[in-house]
Amino acid sequence: MTAEISHAEYESRQNQARDLMAQGDLQALLITDPTNLYYFSGADYFGEMSYPRPAALLIPREGEAGLLTHAFHLAIPWRGDVREYQKVGELPVDMLKELLAEAACESGRIGMELGREQRLGMSHMDFVKIQDALPQAAFVDAADLIWQIRMAKSTAEVAIIQRACEIHDAIFKKVFSAVKAGMTTGEIERLFRLAIAESDADSGWTVVCVGDFDERQAAGSTHPAKVLQAEDLLWVDLGVVLQGYHSDYCRGLVPGTLTKERETLWNQVQEVLLAGMDAVKPGVPVSAVYQAQVRKAQALGLDMQSWKARRFGHGSGLHTTEPPYISGEDQMVLQPGMILHIEPGCIQKDGIYVREEQVVVTQSGCRILSQTPWQLTQPP
Template sequence: MRARRERALAVAQRLGADGVLAADVSTVAWLTGFETDIESGPSPFALPPLAVVTPDGPPLLVVSEDDAPRIPDDCRACLYAGGTVEELDPVGGAIRALELATDGRMLASEPSFLSTTLASVLRIVDATAELRLVRAVKDPDEIDLLQAAVELCDVGQAEARAHVLPGISEIELWARVRGAMEQAAGGRIPVLADLASGPRTAETGGAPGLRVLTDGDLVICDLVPRLQGYWGDSCATLEVGEPAASARSKHRLVADALERGIEAVRPGVVAGDLDQLVRAGLDYPHHTGHGLGTSWHEEPRVVPGGRTRLEPGMALALEPGVYDGDGGVRLEQVVVVTEGGCTILSNHSLEL
């Protein structure tokens, strides 16, 4: 993590700042290891965490007292009152803590993640774009964490494949899939997902519902679990019963597109060019791919016109698809850019 902090401080130095004020929760996690609870939503007792990183010492987290037990060992904290029997004032508490933590220094920050009230007491320069790009290149320990998260995806995909049967509902299937991933993780984890069947697959996916699977259904299973602060991602399309000829045809188109993309990944490739190569002959309404890390969608964005050049250490989830009135097919694998091409982290079946 020290190397990540040094790279962030180099950004601050180039911008004439004394340090970094991380305001995007994904950047906070990247610099400190402090994870935000995504399931409870915005807290009524506290603002999102902030982190001050300077050359002078360990990072300083600005969080409520409720979060004190979760502060990493190599970080300090500037705390304010959280859940209390007194009158709640998370904004005022955060401002006072932030003023102490920043001590009037000019800091490179991410102002779009700060309220105008907080920003008004700070001296900041916008480093959002620069920090996103340095976050995109992963250190070796980050790649290990991504691999572990992707292995949870493999567990979930295997569980889905084992239970895609007529008579099971989407939500029942999802309960099995999530349970298998959490069993493998050893506890509760945040998980995002598309798990949609039949005609719902034509709309690219969606959250699991009460629809019951029947013979001939396609099922899109896109799993995005977070483990130790890093997100995995994977997608398979499954068939209930024997695949129809139309499903096999769509599946082959998507599998070929994914293979084209993986073969083309190497340093220097422009994200928009990669999108064009994979998208050729297909007409899907979403991105071709995206970066993975402490956010489940980050740079590089593989979209039309994307300008980021791939570099060794970047992690990409590539996910082309085909969607029509008979249903949709999407396949996704995670790769890491290497000096000579890429390494595939995913190991789940892509068969129908």
């Protein structure tokens, strides 16, 4: 049974936000993005991205939170102050202003999703209306505050992600056992999509690449289709979504003879990954994980500049990629509960040599959540 996010956990997240608001001199946090609404209240607006029926969650520094939502969306796990409206097409500014007034938040600094990797869940014109209706309020960026809370996962969140990885592993095992030379990338992609649909995942995605690196394939397209030959390297990136949380890691397969040169390069990229994994410890800047991989790659003589992700991994959670990012610039300090995807690689004319493992930061290092064997698979 997969863990559920409880009302108490939503309250805890809101209280963490209040603590950070006090440090940043914010009167309130006004949440409108569907992902953040889900995170702080459990209200699921993902299906239609809530464009015609926007919502807003007010978390005041003092007092109870209030959620303004359309009557169409009332299946909400958080049992707080929920207020519904009827009109479709815009957020009712008068009701939002009333909510802010009751919380004594009509003036002062109000944090919103204005910065790094954040989006408002309303039109720009609706935001202007809110600003005009509250001339004494200063709307400021709260992206860092939001990410500070979201990056460190709770026990319940890690349990959901662990289950997503178990489903992910089962899909790789099922599909890789059916892959044969002569199949097209389109046929292989359909096998993965069918396996996702038949699994316990809520949804998922896949990228299927064969042979020479193709920019269109990197963007998620398998068209035009390529035929998998016995000597080819099949590289598949896969992700599943469970209760909003993501798995994401890739694996490789060679249907015919595995050459020594190909196996050596794959194993060397694995050594780079392990160097990064060994560097993962709470209190360490994420850039140290990147530098550990760079040093190992240089020692092995590997050119990682061909890996166009321009980083050696990332975080995840309610998005496939989230902060922190395993790059030389990211100085975010690792904490227990953070989810990392350690992902070094290099691109060759004969295929994509990218390795990826999904781990959770622990008190002493990290624990691997992805359990599909890392070696290049060879069908029987």
